[in-house]
Amino acid sequence: MADALKAMTAFGLREPKQVKIGALSIKELTDVALASVAARKGRMADLSRAAAAAGLPLPGPSTHAPGDPYSSFWVAPEMWLVEAPFASHELIADMLRAALGDGASVTEQTDAWVGFDLTADDLTALMQRLCNVDFAMAPDGHATRTVMEHLGVYLIKRGKGAARVYGPRSSAESLLHAVEAAAVALA
């Protein structure tokens, strides 16, 4: 945005953090813009119409719906977290507000979270050490709130060997450490 101000990752770096432990790859997400979208009271129908027109999916509970440019996952009744490419959607909140009108409350959430994409052949064993989600049985696209090493996170299953984790940005180092420690214990 402003040339004078250089963005810093949650780890105080310029480039996203990438870690490889055995078969597991951990990649920090810095190219995703996030915003929350919540229906105003009694305005769900309006929001649904506007969202459909804007190409914004509003999936049901425990679900992540991919899309272009907007993907989203359910976080609470009539509330979603929306993802979009950061480069084109840094102003995601303004863009969604314009698209959705006054039937929704929109709040920028991009820097409230640190995101990690985890990939391996199979993430089940890692998830067993990290959280109480039954990862093996969860369908692809399963999105849920859970706790990893005392930190409240969102976990999105993208396949048997792929998952996205959003945790509190200020605790990025603690969250990564928890994932790394579990991975080392399993490697």
Place this chain on the structure above:
Amino acid sequence: MTQSHRISGGQVDRTKTVRFTFDGIPYQGHPGDTLASALLANGVRLMGRSFKYHRPRGPISSGSEEPNALVELRTGGRQEPNTRATVVELFEGLDARSQNRWPSLRFDAMGINDRFSTFFAAGFYYKTFMWPKSFWEKIYEPIIRRAAGLGSVTRQEDPDEYDKGFLHCDLLVIGAGPAGLMAALTAGRAGKRVILADEDFRLGGRLNAETHAVGQASGADWAVAAVAELAAMPNVRLMTRTTVMGAFDHGIYGAVERVSDHLPVPAKGKPRQVLWRIYAGKAILAGGATERPIAFENNDRPGVMLAGALRAYANRWGVKAGERVAVFTNNDDGLRTATDLMARGVDVVAVIDSREGGELIPGVRHLRGAEVIDSSGKLGLKTITVRQSNGKTEDIRVDALGVSGGWNPNVNVHSHHRSRPVYDAGIAAFVPGEDGPPGLSVTGAAAGVLSTHGALRTGRDAAMAALGLTGAAPDLPEAEDAPVRVSPLWFVHHGKGRAWIDQQNDVTVKDVKLAHKENFTSVEHLKRYTTLGMATDQGKTGNVLGLAVMAELTGRSIPETGTTIYRPPYTPVAMGTLAGRSRGKEFKPFRLTPSHHWAKEQGAVFVEVGNWLRTQWVPKAGETEWRQSVDREVLATRKSVGICDVTTLGKIDIQGTDAGEFLNRVYANTFSTLAVGKCRYGLMLREDGIVFDDGTTARMGENEYVMTTTTANAVTVFRHLEFCRQVLWPEMDVQLISTTEAWAQFSVAGPNARKLLEKVVDQDISDASFPYMGAANITVCGGLRARLFRISFSGELAYEIAVPTRYGDALLREMLARGAEFDPIVYGTEALGVMRIEKGHVAGGELNGQSTALNMGLGKMVSKKKDSIGMVLSQREGMVQEDGYRLVGVKPVDPKAALTAGSHFLEKGAAAVAANDGGWLTSKVYSPHLGCDIALGYLKGGDKKIGQRMRIVNLLAGLDTEVEIISPHMFDPEGERLRG
């Protein structure tokens, strides 16, 4: 020493040798040995000293129920006391030591206690060490604790890691004996997700210890085949070395997996143990049964063992526990020990059967209607004294005696929700009762079904029933189905000596008799009076025996007498395992502020505020003491401009057409009148009228507000608001989300704050355009979205500026660089504290969960024109007293005198007693502007005492100082600077 007691057979790997030491003496064993089996193989049966009397002890069992053979393992940080030698898997280089003895195991000076056993009977301490009362803590208790005990803990940090994890399954099978294996096979073949957990390192349970055939193979071989079949199923997880230690709520079971205990040192990065939380749709307890002894005089000598253990050592480990062995039994199962040992060539010199009838074992001297009444042998069994049916007594020379009093089903896990076991006279034991944990069924020996066939059958049937499986049940292999024939015998009536019941806590039949005599007859009283079952083995071999003895004494039946409550854990769990990774620096996660990396570069000192690491102060070169840094930061801010990272304050985005009314209800003061583009200080009360939190809330748009909370209450306020929104007023159109982390927010304070900000803010922020308490969405540095609030905690002309967190570090550096002409400094929480106390602003010390708005001098903020949470109860009589606590400022009459937070107000000349207490100091700092310590405090009737002199007294710190009561607004009381 060679393995003199090793005999043929067993499941140890004789092709390999494992070297280990016990009390420094080297020995050899084989893979598959336990420490106990390897020591017995080497002819070592003396393994420990008892808790109270320091009696010589050896193992009585071959499993986790062991009360006697407790040893210390390893050294340094890995030293581990009170480990049962019977479950320690032998590994190369194992260093084991006996414990609770001095100077040596063979000669223990504390054995003198045994001579004075009369003095150490149950209840002795309570009766004896009563006078003088003051002696208990300093003299009696330390002496008793030194004389009695188990192993010693290391004072070093445990270098190993412990992990935790979560597992899910359709069926959890607890125990991998015949019942558990058959249950797992049934469920596994049906495609169900199964977890089969067993505490042993070899699955099979008693099948490994018996010689029965299962199908066409030996029991042990059938178990190997069953395990192989299960291991090949992707839907089955086999967990060896894993103890399911408790049943908790909602189908959750706790299990400890000993990942690395059988290794000298865990592999790098690998945990030593993992604490698993298992979410089980259904569970089957197939935990088997524990044999119980029969109490007779001196039944605790090394060499006196449970009969089932004696044959387990022979059959599984190829070890004979003695050269000349006898068996003392009241049931058929005990007879198996004699036949198995004879089959292995062990010299069985006698079978002492308390029953008159039954089958005779050929080829051995089988004494029926006889009892063992005593034993001798200083450090190990040498002779037993037998009383025959005709009353004659006879000494028989033996060095091992197998005792069987029957088998107690391991009902523990089934009883963890307080289900009471019920007595089954048919097997003379307690079996699982009703009302066990929902979804948990019990099979095999744990359910009182003691034959192999019964175990296999009930295991299969339980799995079918639990999972609702239909169709043909799996065929069962043929197996023995002998009936249980037992004639209860709990203790042998003979003589006046001691007959042990609970060997780990040295509780004898005499102790139970004494408890009975003194009317401690309820099992719960019996337990606490005698310590029966209170040792680390939780009385697995002794409890039923003890209560049966009590039943006999009281004349009540055993079912009437009942059992004590069973509680998790089933076997001891190390504290480190429960802590997992939450220890040391990893005790909790850290939260880092956006300026953390900048601050670290500057050598800042950080302070933990909740999980946050905040900059406490930023030392400059030459500053040797923290006050120098803090004073400089305060003075520089008040002189020119200072910047402080306030990202940690909670930020809550509140939107919706009812957002204004919502704020009116959650804040004590009015918010519906707040104009767009303005902030207001808000005071939030609890339902009981006590102040909950404070902060500013800005109206950023028609239906859009940003609330700021204190750092400490960020989460609790958010939770409170969600409760209000979802539960109290679900009809309101309000949406909430936390944005604490989304924005990097800095306070910019001081006379030159505006001038500095003008260097980065793209818009006009002159006093006219952006007056005091203004709020706006702005841009900085050529277009980056930002928020600006004109609010002040320091009392200076001050702003809070926020940018998306990723730009926070850059904004700070940019402000410092562009504003260099104003000599800006970055200040930490200490300077923040100094400035807010100088201004009389409340924070943690004042928002103490006991204080009202009136106490804080903010009573007028509680609007009576509208309803809000806490408003009504804040007006209770006791909370609006004229002479109640009021916030005051305090400074010492002598500027050099020190104040201490927590000190109490006293009138001059008043004695320092609670009756004269006038209140207390809540916060204290040194004010570089006033040149002395200053403080805030709550003083009774304080608003009427401004200008008076009092004392502040701190008896702990030895402080008694004359102070002047002043207005809490100690700096710029008119607020001219902040409006500048």
